[in-house]
Amino acid sequence: MLGRLLGLVMLAGMLSGCGNGDSMESFGGPTMGSTYSIKYVRHAGLADSTQVRSEVEGILGEVDRQMSTYRSDSDIERFNALPADSCQTMPASILELVRVGEQLSQQSEGSYDLTIEPLMNLWGFGPQGREEKVPSAAALAEVMHRVGYHHLRIDGDQLCKDAAVEVDFDSIAAGYAVDTIAARLEALGIHDYLAEATGELKASGNKLDGSPWRIALEEPRDDQQVAERVISIDGYGVSTSGDYRNYFLQDGRRYSHTFDARSGAPVLHNLASVTVIHPSTLMSDGLSTLLLILGPERAWDYAEKHDIGAFFVIRADTGFVIRTSKAFERLSGKKTD
Secondary structure, eight states, X not given: OOOOOOSEEEOOOOOOOOSSSOEEEEEEEEETTEEEEEEEEEXXXXXXXXXXXXXXXXXXXXXXXXXXXXXXXXXXXXXXXXXXXXXXXXXXXXXXXXXXXXXHHHHTTTSSOSOOHHXXXXXXXXXXXXXXXXXXXXXXXXXXXXXXXXXXXXXXXXXXXXXOOOOOOTTTHHHHHHHHXXXXXXXXXXXXXXXXETTEEEEESBOTTSOBEEEEEEOOOSSOOOEEEEEEESSEEEEEEESSSSEEEETTEEEESOEETTTTEEOOSXXXXXXXXXXXXXXXXXXXXXXXXXXXXXXXXXXXXXXXXXXXXXXETTEEEEEEOHHHHHHTTOOOO
């Protein structure tokens, strides 16, 4: 499973044709251990949904073959199985994601890191995880020798490692897939669409009736979906990362699947979820994870410094506190205080 079930609810609206030959097309299915959905306005002369679906599922299949950590024959899992001081020729897409991951690692002082798969497995969250529990100090120390983006190196079309690191693209692969799908839809002449995979999404243009695509940002509750804010988007990717769908409890403490690579442990702060708006869904995907790792204060400072559209939901004694960056209010059409 590459994707995460996240707090975004699409309010697309299913409409029939308006009498001018235009129609709203919709399809979806399983992908990356979750689901995907595509909604678009088909104008006269454009590809029908059968062709578009074939194109979209071809992209999703390629992403899965290249980046899935849940199939041993994927490109990244074959690389992960190699010992230290090894190299493997990789598709350009994987090298692109490694470069993005390195950038995010550097900007977060190593808190965000793509090489956390051994940690995910140790704590019971990864594809090889056995039991969700707090590991011993000795086991954690051993695994930490195999974590660190600085152990990766790109040499031409090869990805190399000087330690037995294992790469996990879970925090950016779905965003990359959505961007790739959006580019393909545009190439097919489709400019009014909402593309979503595992909760990451991108919208362009308008719905059939001319109204904008609307997205509900979900309150991070375990038991039900409650919309905190509804926003309209056009030309942006939207991603949410949260700690409320994949976690375990031990000795009264909550341990989520969001890791700070510097400590090797799940984050324990009170930032429950982060939604990011960005022109690139790849970047909104990665940045939402990065900000969630940093916690409420560091994440706020980071978002303001880098002009990132971020919507924070913070746990408090009385419920949840909402905080939004200036860029988020600007991009979502709201005014800042």
